[in-house]
Amino acid sequence: MSMPEFVTQRGLIVWAESPEAVSAIEQFEVNLLGLTPRAADILTQANEFTETPLVQAYAALAMLYSQSQNGHAGAEGYLRAARRCLPGASKREALFVEAIEHFQRNAFHEALDRLERLTVDEPRDLVAAKACEFLYYTCGQHFNGERFLWHMMRLRAANGAHAGFLSMLSFAYELTGRYGQARAAAEQSLALEPGQPWSHHTLAHLLIRTGQVEEGVREMERFAPYWSACDRGIHAHNAWHRSLFYLEKTDWAQTNRVLREDIWELSPELVGEQIDAIALLWRMDMAGQAQDDVWVDVLAKAGPHAGECLIPFLDGQFTYALARCGQTDAADEAVARARERAARKDREAREIWQPVGVNFVAACAAWGQGDAARAAALIDPIVERLPMVGGSDAQDDLFRLAYFNALAESGRKADARRYYDLIAPAKTQRTPLDELMLAKCN
Numbered sequence: 398m399s400m401p402e403f404v405t406q407r408g409l410i411v412w413a414e415s416p417e418a419v420s421a422i423e424q425f426e427v428n429l430l431g432l433t434p435r436a437a438d439i440l441t442q443a444n445e446f447t448e449t450p451l452v453q454a455y456a457a458l459a460m461l462y463s464q465s466q467n468g469h470a471g472a473e474g475y476l477r478a479a480r481r482c483l484p485g486a487s488k489r490e491a492l493f494v495e496a497i498e499h500f501q502r503n504a505f506h507e508a509l510d511r512l513e514r515l516t517v518d519e520p521r522d523l524v525a526a527k528a529c530e531f532l533y534y535t536c537g538q539h540f541n542g543e544r545f546l547w548h549m550m551r552l553r554a555a556n557g558a559h560a561g562f563l564s565m566l567s568f569a570y571e572l573t574g575r576y577g578q579a580r581a582a583a584e585q586s587l588a589l590e591p592g593q594p595w596s597h598h599t600l601a602h603l604l605i606r607t608g609q610v611e612e613g614v615r616e617m618e619r620f621a622p623y624w625s626a627c628d629r630g631i632h633a634h635n636a637w638h639r640s641l642f643y644l645e646k647t648d649w650a651q652t653n654r655v656l657r658e659d660i661w662e663l664s665p666e667l668v669g670e671q672i673d674a675i676a677l678l679w680r681m682d683m684a685g686q687a688q689d690d691v692w693v694d695v696l697a698k699a700g701p702h703a704g705e706c707l708i709p710f711l712d713g714q715f716t717y718a719l720a721r722c723g724q725t726d727a728a729d730e731a732v733a734r735a736r737e738r739a740a741r742k743d744r745e746a747r748e749i750w751q752p753v754g755v756n757f758v759a760a761c762a763a764w765g766q767g768d769a770a771r772a773a774a775l776i777d778p779i780v781e782r783l784p785m786v787g788g789s790d791a792q793d794d795l796f797r798l799a800y801f802n803a804l805a806e807s808g809r810k811a812d813a814r815r816y817y818d819l820i821a822p823a824k825t826q827r828t829p830l831d832e833l834m835l836a837k838c839n
C-alpha cells in the first residue's frame with residue numbers, strides 16, 4: 398500500500414488523507430504564527446479530516462491555548478483520534494502527538510523536551526516552535542528566556558525570513574534583555590508584514606521594560622488598528638500592553654478607556670482576556686484607581702477558574718480577584734487546591750508548585766485581603782524565583798510591584814525602596830507612576 402504522504406509548501410512531509418487535509422495543516426501554521434482568528438478553523442476541519450493525525454493534534458493544541466480545564470478536557474478527544482491514525486506517519490508527527498498528549502496532561506516540561514527534540518531534525522516546523530513558546534510561558538517565560546532564545550537561534554538559519562518566526566526570535570531576545578537585537582528582529586519582521594501582532598508585542602515589551610513611554614504610546618497607537626482583526630487573545634493582550642504606557646503616565650482616562658473598550662468584555666469567557674483584565678485592574682488598585690464595577694464582571698467569569706491549577710500564574714490572579722472582591726472562603730479554597738496540586742508526584746509539583754506556587758497563590762490571597770505583612774512574608778523567600786510561576790517579564794512585573802506595595806504598606810519602607818529599582822533594571826528614567834509608587838516609601 399502506498400503511503401498517503403504529501404509535502405507541505407514549507408517542505409515538511411505529512412501523512413494526510415487528502416490534499417484538502419494538507420491545506421488545513423498549512424493554513425493552521427499560517428494562522429497560528431500570524432495570530433489570526435482563522436486558527437480556530439482547525440476545529441471544524443478536525444470534524445472533516447478525521448484520519449489525519451496533524452489535523453487532530455493541531456485541533457487539540459488550539460484547545461490547549463484556552464488555558465482552562467475545559468480546554469484541556471476538550472483536547473482529549475482530538476488526541477485520541479490523532480493517536481488512532483498515527484501508524485504510518487512520520488517520526489515528526491509521532492513526536493508532535495506525543496508532546497501534545499503530555500501538554501494535555503499538564504506535563505509541560507515533558508511536552509517541551511519532546512518539541513525541542515523535534516525541531517532538531519525538523520527546524521522548519523514552526524507550529525512545534527510556536528507551541529514551545531507557549532510552553533515556555535507556562536513554565537515561566539522570563540525564567541526560561543535563555544532556553545527560549547537558544548532554541549530560536551538554532552532555528553534561525555532555516556526560518557530567517559519568516560515574519561512569524563522573527564516575531565518569536567525578537568521576543569526571546571527581549572525576554573533575555575537583549576533589547577537592541579529584539580528591536581532589530583521585530584523591525585525585520587514588520588518590514589515583511591507590518592501587521593504582525595507578535596512583533597508589535599515584542600516592541601511593547603521592550604519599550605515598557607526600558608521605560609520609553611512616549612515612544613510606547615506612539616507605537617501602540619500606530620499598531621492598534623491591526624489588532625481588532627487578529628485573534629481575540631492577542632487583541633486583548635496587546636491592548637493590555639498599550640494600557641501599561643498610559644498607566645506609566647498616570648493617564649487614568651486613557652487607561653480606563655482601553656480597559657473598557659479593548660481589553661474587557663469583548664470575549665469575557667476567554668481566560669486570556671480575563672487575565673489581561675485582572676492584571677490591569679490589580680495595577681490600578683495599587684495606583685489608587687480601583688474600578689469596582691469592572692471587577693464584579695470579571696470575577697463572575699474568572700472566579701470559577703480558581704483552583705484549576707494549570708499554572709500558578711493563573712491561579713494567583715484568580716485568587717487575588719476572589720479575595721479582593723470579598724470572597725474570602727473561595728480564595729482560601731483556591732489556596733487549598735494549590736497545596737493539593739503541590740502534593741502530587743509530578744515534575745510540575747516538584748519544580749514549580751512546591752518551591753514557589755503555593756507561597757505565591759497564598760500571597761495573592763493575602764494581597765486581595767489587604768494583609769500586606771502576610772503577603773510580603775510569603776514572597777520574601779521566593780522573590781528571586783517569582784518568574785517560575787509562569788508569565789512573561791512584563792506580566793510578572795505585576796507581582797514585583799505588588800511585593801513592593803506589600804513591603805511599603807507593612808512598614809518595611811527601606812526594603813521597599815531598595816526593591817523598587819530591581820523591578821525594571823533597564824528603565825532609563827522615572828515616570829509619573831514611579832513617583833506615585835515611590836511616594837509610598839516616604
Ligand SMILES: [Fe+2]
Nearest residue numbers: 598634789791
Ligand atoms: Fe506580553
